Amino acid sequence: MKPGKRKATKATCSCCPPPPAKNSTNKSKTRVKNNVSSTITNINQVPSTSARQQSHTINLDQAGLDDNISAADNIQAAIDNRDDPTGQQQVQNAEEVMPPLLSPPHIDDDTSSDEESIGDDFLDVVNNHTHSMLSDHQIPVISSSHGHTTNNSTFRPSRASLNKSVYQLLDTALAPSTKASYKNALQRYRIFHNTYYPNAHLFPVSTEQLAQFITVCQHRGLKHSTITSYMSAIGYVHKLHGMVNPLDSFLVKKLLHSLRRHSQTDKRRPFTIQQMHSILKVLKRLVCDRYTYILMRSMFLVAFYGLFRVGEIAYSTKGSYNIVLRENLSFVYNQSQVHTLHITLKSYKHSAGKTASVPVSRQNDSRLCPVRAMLNYLRKTSHTSGFLFIHQSGSPVTTSFFRSILKSCVTACNLDPSRYTSHSFRIGGATLALDNNMSILNIQRLGRWRSSAYKKYLRPATVPLYQDP
Known part of the structure; x- marks a missing residue:
């Protein structure tokens, strides 16, 4: 080192892992x-x-x-x-x-993106990606052009430029909905951590801490599937940073196995055709104006015959990544009559970057026909873009509003609102498809299931596995 020059020390983010010592x-x-x-x-x-x-x-x-x-x-x-x-x-x-690898980051009002802070150090890539899920900032959606190539063989990008490209690929490795789910899970764990281990480092998570967090989630009444998604988020961070994954612990595996064994049977019931008639009948009586009645009627029927999740047709404050847009709606004609609606989902649960086109066909019973209901709703609106289902004011229908209207209808029909929920449309539609001799493969495609999870949605009347006491 030349005299008068001071060797620069490298700044390390509060959520960055320090380099391991060689000796x-x-x-x-x-x-x-x-x-x-x-x-x-x-x-x-x-x-x-x-x-x-x-x-x-x-x-x-x-x-x-x-x-x-x-x-x-x-x-x-x-x-x-x-x-x-x-x-x-x-x-x-x-x-x-354990190093202070991911202690709670300092959150200020700086609106600069994580990508801008990436330098020559490759660790910046992983650390900034993790920081985006630990911070309270909005999750960035990074877009990039595809197919761009260069014939300049002498082009040599800098290390910082390469790291930014790696960050973009890593940031798009998770679907927006998955990243939002991981962010929520990490925030839940951070609340637990700050309550019980305020003076300890946030990551890595020990087996003891993770076992206690699982217990806290169970005491809160969270479902096994929700706790499992929390574990996936925590495991993702550990694998990303090359840390020992506490999910590989025998103790944690047994705890999750115990939760799965003792999880309560799904008590949600499917809507039947007769119940759909009753719900639509009381809907007209309960809703104050005709526009809202036409709106909710179309949403109920589309959810039933299209096996839609409520978050796919209504806006949620947790995220609107999967919601259907007006431009995602197309029509199939039989002569001059609309025979089928095709609703394209650009993103949905477990989509893994794939799109899905959900066909909703015309029904013989005009009172339960989703195509007629949708055409009637579209005649009342003039929008050609944005959210598909909107109020007369132009604001999107929220999941809370959808559930509140449905609960009122269910209660008015003398049904148990704890067993008949928004998911009863999806369960009922899948069961009706099975009763109408639709193949299992087509049921899986209609419901966007990639695994055997579809089986728990099939409740044929000939096999009364779910009976009221």
Whole structure:
């Protein structure tokens, strides 16, 4: 190093993992090899499958301190040890073994995207991707052009440019709905973490912490499927950063298996044709104006015959990634008459980037015909873009409004609102398709099921598996 020049230290984000020390790995392996019995005894203190996580250093310059750790008290211990460039400081417990990899990030009013902060360090890619799910900022939707090529063989992009390209690919690896679900799950875990372990690092998550989080979720009455989705989000972060995944723990696997075994049977009931008649009849009496009646009638029938989830036809504050738009609606004519509606879903649950076209056909009974109901609704509106189902004011129908109207109709029909919900349209439509001899393959396509999950939606009347007490 030339005189007068100071070696620059690298700023590390508060949610970034510090680089592992090179000299501590061999010592850790030797200690584990020579002290097998003590390792088993202290298994909660030394992760046996990741010796390279046992010693770390964090080098922060003043700018990094100002930007990233002004609100993170739990990184203070890491700052105090930054003068140990070899990373050979011995650790004594599990909290010292685990680096402050993803401590709660400092959230300010800066609206710059995560992509802009990516530099030459490849770790910035993964850390910024994770930060986008841990922060309170809106999840960015990154668009990129496809098919662009260059014939300039001498073109050499910078490392920062390559890292930005990697970030774009990584950010689009998850569907928007999946990313929103992961973000919600990580926020739930952070609430648990700040309540029970306020002075510990947010990540990695220990087996003990994850087991306790599962128990908290169970006490809150969350379904097994919801808890499993929370686990997927936590596991995603660990695998992304190369950390020991607590989901691989035998204890965690048994807890999830126990939840699955003791999960209550799905008590939601399917709507039948007779019940659909009754619901539409009381709907006309309960709704105050004719436009809302025509609107809700079309939504009820489309949900029933198209096996739609409520979040696919109504707006939710949790996200509108899967909602149907007006431009996604097309018509199939038989001579001069509309015979079938085709509703295209650009995104849906477990879509994995694929689109789906849902056919909704004309029915002989005009009172239960979704095509007639939709044409009647479209005659009352003039919009050609935006959300398909809107109020007269132009605002989209929300999931809460949809559920409130349906609950009033169900109650007026002397049905149990805890068993007849918005999902009863989907269950009832699948059951009706089976009763009408539709093939299993076509039922799966109609309901957008890629697995055997469709089986629990089929409730044929000849097999009364779900009876009222």
